[in-house]
Amino acid sequence: MSLLAIRDLTRRFGGLVAVDGVSFDVHEGTIKAVIGPNGAGKSTLFNLMTGFDRPDAGAVSFDGRDIVGMRPHKVVAAGISRTFQNTQLFEELTALENVLVGMHTRLRTGLVGGALRMPWTVAEERRALERASYLLRLVGAEQYAQTHAADIPHGMRRLLEIARALAAEPRLLLLDEPAAGLNNFETQSLSKTLYKIRDEGVTLVVVEHDMGLVMEVSEEIVVIDQGRKIAEGPPLLIQKDAAVIEAYLGEEGAYV
Amino acid sequence: MGTVAPRIRFVLFAAASVVIASVPFLTDDRYLLKILTFVGLNAIVVAGLALLLGFAGQISMGHAAFFGLGAYTSAYLTTAHEVPWLLAVAAGTLLAATGGLLLALPSLRLKGHYLAMATLGFNEIMSVLFVEMRGITGGNDGLSGIPFPSIGSFVIDSPAAIYILVWAVAALAFVGAANLVRTRPGRAMRALHGSELGALASGVNTVGLKVQVFAVSAALAGLAGALYAHSVGFISPSQFSLEFSILLVAMVVVGGTGSLTGPFIAAVALTLLQYVHALIPGLSKDAAALIQDWEVDISGLIMILTVIFVPGGLAAFLKRRRSGAGEEGEIA
Numbered sequence: 239m240s241l242l243a244i245r246d247l248t249r250r251f252g253g254l255v256a257v258d259g260v261s262f263d264v265h266e267g268t269i270k271a272v273i274g275p276n277g278a279g280k281s282t283l284f285n286l287m288t289g290f291d292r293p294d295a296g297a298v299s300f301d302g303r304d305i306v307g308m309r310p311h312k313v314v315a316a317g318i319s320r321t322f323q324n325t326q327l328f329e330e331l332t333a334l335e336n337v338l339v340g341m342h343t344r345l346r347t348g349l350v351g352g353a354l355r356m357p358w359t360v361a362e363e364r365r366a367l368e369r370a371s372y373l374l375r376l377v378g379a380e381q382y383a384q385t386h387a388a389d390i391p392h393g394m395r396r397l398l399e400i401a402r403a404l405a406a407e408p409r410l411l412l413l414d415e416p417a418a419g420l421n422n423f424e425t426q427s428l429s430k431t432l433y434k435i436r437d438e439g440v441t442l443v444v445v446e447h448d449m450g451l452v453m454e455v456s457e458e459i460v461v462i463d464q465g466r467k468i469a470e471g472p473p474l475l476i477q478k479d480a481a482v483i484e485a486y487l488g489e490e491g492a493y494v
Numbered sequence: 495m496g497t498v499a500p501r502i503r504f505v506l507f508a509a510a511s512v513v514i515a516s517v518p519f520l521t522d523d524r525y526l527l528k529i530l531t532f533v534g535l536n537a538i539v540v541a542g543l544a545l546l547l548g549f550a551g552q553i554s555m556g557h558a559a560f561f562g563l564g565a566y567t568s569a570y571l572t573t574a575h576e577v578p579w580l581l582a583v584a585a586g587t588l589l590a591a592t593g594g595l596l597l598a599l600p601s602l603r604l605k606g607h608y609l610a611m612a613t614l615g616f617n618e619i620m621s622v623l624f625v626e627m628r629g630i631t632g633g634n635d636g637l638s639g640i641p642f643p644s645i646g647s648f649v650i651d652s653p654a655a656i657y658i659l660v661w662a663v664a665a666l667a668f669v670g671a672a673n674l675v676r677t678r679p680g681r682a683m684r685a686l687h688g689s690e691l692g693a694l695a696s697g698v699n700t701v702g703l704k705v706q707v708f709a710v711s712a713a714l715a716g717l718a719g720a721l722y723a724h725s726v727g728f729i730s731p732s733q734f735s736l737e738f739s740i741l742l743v744a745m746v747v748v749g750g751t752g753s754l755t756g757p758f759i760a761a762v763a764l765t766l767l768q769y770v771h772a773l774i775p776g777l778s779k780d781a782a783a784l785i786q787d788w789e790v791d792i793s794g795l796i797m798i799l800t801v802i803f804v805p806g807g808l809a810a811f812l813k814r815r816r817s818g819a820g821e822e823g824e825i826a
């Protein structure tokens with residue numbers, strides 16, 4: 239059984255069908271890429287998979303459980319984390335604190351325990367700090383641990399958002415254009431990080447325009463155009479797919 | 495989260511505690527003690543409002559109403575029904591918390607100016623109720639003969655004892671708030687302030703959190719209000735007006751967002767400003783009267799100047815000083 243099963247997912251905005259009857263599966267332990275021209279409906283798809291938006295029709299089942307209509311924080315608790323195309327960091331918090339917030343669903347301290355600073359609160363905080371530091375190292379952002387997110391360079395911000403998403407200990411991680419605005423070097427280290435994350439047992443779905451990265455890291459690609467899935471398969475086949483080439487040439491020249 | 499900063503913070507806290515605790519030993523001026531008790535009461539409210547506004551980023555222009563709710567509840571229960579003081583104060587605090595839950599509802603849909611307007615409306619409605627519910631509140635005449643705090647046969651009736659009671663509560667409120675903002679719930683509040691989308695994606699139940707923070711913040715205001723009623727013995731609607739709400743917001747704004755130290759200092763300064771005539775002996779009558787007449791305007795002006803010239807408030811100022819000394823990323 240697949241970890242994530244999307245069936246006939248549809249989302250309309252007025253007359254526009256942003257996601258149009260899309261179905262696909264994501265298997266545990268794999269990296270899947272979702273590609274498509276601007277406005278194809280990729281981010282909308284992510285929103286539908288994470289409770290930030292509700293579909294007009296269709297189903298999203300995660301580990302056999304229907305998650306449509308779940309509120310975003312419940313989806314996180316269920317095991318799906320995400321990043322945003324426009325990073326949504328907490329600018330006034332340090333990198334370390336950003337990651338600690340990401341651990342929210344994995345920590346227990348409530349208002350009373352926090353205010354009274356109970357012994358178990360202190361112990362939990364210590365464990366949390368250790369794990370947060372580990373995650374910063376995993377994405378290579380440890381030197382910014384005490385820097386406010388607002389003062390962290392762009393490429394690092396994307397990695398920090400990934401570390402924050404990982405802090406929730408997700409089984410499925412959704413990344414919306416993680417390479418956007420990264421230089422070649424940063425993109426290279428991103429692909430290494432993605433492998434590391436997968437090797438920790440996390441399944442990934444990556445929306446990305448950088449075809450180099452997509453071809454390198456993904457085992458399977460889903461291609462979306464104008465809300466519809468037009469192709470699905472391994473990178474080598476997708477590269478040769480006539481409909482895919484057509485969709486991209488029709489837009490703004492050869493990506494592939 | 496360096497290792498030095500918590501120590502500095504601890505030293506500051508200890509020093510402030512010693513100064514505050516020694517006041518009753520240095521003076522027996524009843525009026526001065528009363529003024530300083532008011533400072534402590536405002537500090538309690540500001541601890542809660544700083545959590546709500548400065549950390550969670552949710553505005554409330556209705557905190558005077560919560561203060562009033564706590565005051566009237568406790569005053570009514572002790573005068574009309576002879577409920578024990580401790581129970582009455584607990585009831586006042588709880589009722590204010592419930593009011594906070596209700597006021598949290600608009601915050602789930604409204605942001606910024608719209609939330610400000612909604613909470614402002616709440617304050618006005620409560621002001622009217624304080625006048626109109628004569629059977630309980632005594633209308634415009636207010637309630638008088640409110641007993642001193644007492645537990646069993648032990649009565650806290652001297653200005654010095656009341657001063658100590660209020661400041662002990664204020665110290666607890668600040669220690670609690672300071673602990674809170676450094677652990678999971680407090681970080682979630684700051685996250686909510688920073689990016690609601692990011693908070694949701696981090697698994698924070700933003701709806702539940704807003705409701706909780708409003709309730710806690712209102713509870714602290716209610717608690718301060720109840721203590722106020724029993725320390726002055728008389729309350730009337732004008733004491734819980736919108737003007738007071740605005741003054742409280744000014745304290746947090748001038749003190750700075752994401753800070754407790756800043757709002758605390760601002761609470762002390764802006765409260766004392768109301769009583770300059772009593773504090774500065776040489777001050778001429780005219781000057782004192784002038785300041786008293788314009789006190790709200792002066793607070794407002796300070797708030798406006800802060801927003802324009804030091805958007806981060808006192809806290810940003812303190813932080814800049816300290817990061818100059820090689821630290822950063824601290825909650826002042």
Ligand SMILES: Nc1ncnc2c1ncn2[C@@H]1O[C@H](COP(=O)(O)OP(=O)(O)OP(=O)(O)O)[C@@H](O)[C@H]1O
Nearest residue numbers: 251254256274275276277278279280281282283323
């Ligand atoms: N909340 C919304 N209301 C109305 N239309 C929307 C909304 N969100 C997305 N759309 C529209 O739906 C379509 C798909 O948008 P989406 O952001 O999912 O595309 P995308 O594939 O992520 O594009 P990009 O590569 O530029 O990020 C676009 O035409 C967009 O304008």
Ligand SMILES: [Mg+2]
Nearest residue numbers: 280281282323
């Ligand atoms: Mg997008």
